[in-house]
């Protein structure tokens with residue numbers, strides 16, 4: 001069945017041209033009918049009503065091609081069209097046109113300059129054709145009968161029926177609707193304006209004044225409703241005078257919703273039930289696909305994730321309104337599979353999210369991060385030992401692996417005070433489990449995840465089943481298996497395993513309090529056993545609390561959100577440094593001028609030899625360099641999304657509750673208007689000297705719900721890069737380019753970063 005929310009497909013091709021109403025070939029003027037060429041999926045024909053012509057648009061084209069009707073308004077054509085409404089194109093490329101202004105149906109052979117009259121004295125709108133070549137039109141009747149030999153001045157009736165025309169026959173054959181009555185019963189139409197006939201001779205009709213799409217099986221006396229039918233309107237289950245309907249070979253449905261006083265949104269072709277998922281799941285990169293669609297459909301277009309409507313946007317003003325000005329409407333992400341089970345910032349919504357964010361924000365202020373800088377330096381010292389070994393041997397190696405261990409070490413030290421020293425224990429179970437969390441096959445490509453994407457309503461049920469399933473496994477492992485002296489254990493999910501370990505760590509820290517300046521310590525100070533009542537307005541001191549589940553949940557989310565993101569950012573930074581020696585040189589020059597000025601409070605004298613938090617905050621080229629890395633290589637596209645929690649209007653576009661907005665981050669980060677005048681495809685840190693649109697850089701998201709760990713990540717990166725580049729010059733390894741290959745998992749990650757490290761002269 002077609003999804004009930006099929007109203008995105010409005011006069012999308014007009015927008016594809018990106019131009020206003022007009023008569024140039026990259027413009028249209030009230031496009032009425034559309035037809036998708038069965039023989040060539042890339043081609044769409046359009047009845048360009050006010051331009052009295054039929055044009056053809058190829059996929060990705062920025063300009064249309066004339067195929068029939070008026071070529072040039074200033075010269076009189078021998079055979080012109082007048083206000084064509086619709087057309088159908090057969091296998092040979094012959095076009096049949098409802099030349100409505102001339103009250104006739106016209107046949108136009110491919111490549112000809114002129115057409116010929118097929119039927120005269122007929123007032124019809126929509127036109128379709130079955131696979132035997134018979135033409136079907138939605139006919140304008142005089143209220144008594146379906147006949148098509150009446151005169152102009154008798155056109156007092158209304159379009160009520162679909163008739164089949166057999167060439168040479170005087171009488172058309174009524175195939176759908178009633179010849180003398182209009183109405184909204186399923187056996188009638190009210191101005192059926194668009195017709196499509198498939199191979200089984202099933203007729204699809206845009207029943208315009210009933211604001212619905214109907215399907216009539218061959219020889220049926222009734223139609224069935226397949227979309228709309230909920231009155232005239234702009235909601236996602238309504239149409240506003242739909243003017244045409246068409247299907248492509250894969251059964252994708254297209255509807256033109258002509259008369260609409262809203263700003264129009266176009267959408268790429270989509271399938272029943274799956275929406276655009278069929279395409280998005282089958283391409284190597286769904287984000288590159290969004291970027292491609294942006295090129296074709298403009299800076300704001302609609303897609304369906306199953307039946308869930310999504311606006312894909314690269315218009316920065318629109319995004320500013322969504323992410324900042326209308327944050328009260330758009331404060332939620334749709335990806336939450338374990339809604340209200342995750343007990344953390346990333347997966348909570350509403351007042352619970354507000355309270356947690358309010359409580360946790362101060363943990364990431366400069367003053368708090370400064371206290372963590374000795375912990376970070378400690379973990380960096382471990383990785384530097386490993387890098388020294390590679391530098392001494394002169395071999396080429398994949399530094400990304402070391403970065404992963406480093407960022408995990410840092411987050412474990414800073415989040416909950418445990419030193420797992422992954423550089424020396426690379427197979428540590430924490431790392432294995434966290435990698436399990438990010439495993440491509442576990443998450444994005446898993447059938448369960450796809451089902452939850454298709455039917456978001458079941459996310460919570462599945463989430464709960466998942467928790468119950470794992471709790472049962474844990475119970476069996478800890479209580480049942482020991483009873484039968486079994487040495488075997490059932491696998492617990494990575495997420496649940498980590499959560500259970502963290503519960504134990506929190507309990508231990510409660511029992512034996514220690515003074516540690518980590519994130520857990522800051523959260524423990526506000527932890528309460530009392531139930532927390534969240535009210536919408538209340539973020540006052542009384543609610544300045546976290547539950548134990550939230551302390552655990554947020555520690556876990558810091559590990560998950562902070563580990564692979566930051567190591568991947570370091571990987572991209574290293575890739576760029578290996579490729580561009582001039583950038584490397586500038587960065588080294590800036591670092592070399594830094595005073596070693598460590599005023600950290602630590603007993604570790606060795607740590608005092610390294611730059612601390614304050615020192616690395618004074619590196620302006622470094623700041624620009626990191627921003628440029630993340631502009632060109634954004635990492636967490638999936639996280640940056642918002643879902644409307646109520647109906648609203650953004651820049652003239654009606655947005656219904658439940659609609660998501662996804663920034664098309666590639667199109668934004670590579671937009672010449674936002675990032676010029678220098679070519680955005682060139683790596684150029686200096687471009688960040690110029691003040692840009694606040695939404696031009698979205699690597700950490702935007703607005704009140706942006707990345708809470710941004711400063712933390714930046715400090716980690718700067719401290720590592722400072723120490724690395726003070727000692728080494730990065731050289732490209734032989735396998736650098738071949739093994740770089742960015743691929744899409746939960747994050748956008750490179751495969752490997754193969755480099756050599758050359759010790760710098762003192």
Ligand code: HEM
Nearest residue numbers: 346561562565566569639640700701702705706707709713
């Ligand atoms: C280079 C590294 C990182 C990148 C590129 C990154 C990127 C992002 C992005 C794009 C978002 C979504 C923001 C939005 O929707 O507007 C996000 C959210 C988040 N990030 Fe990061 N992140 C990084 C490092 C970190 C670190 C180190 C931590 C924790 C220590 C962290 C914790 C979080 C959390 C908890 C959220 C959810 C915030 C909320 O919903 O309120 N991230 N991150």
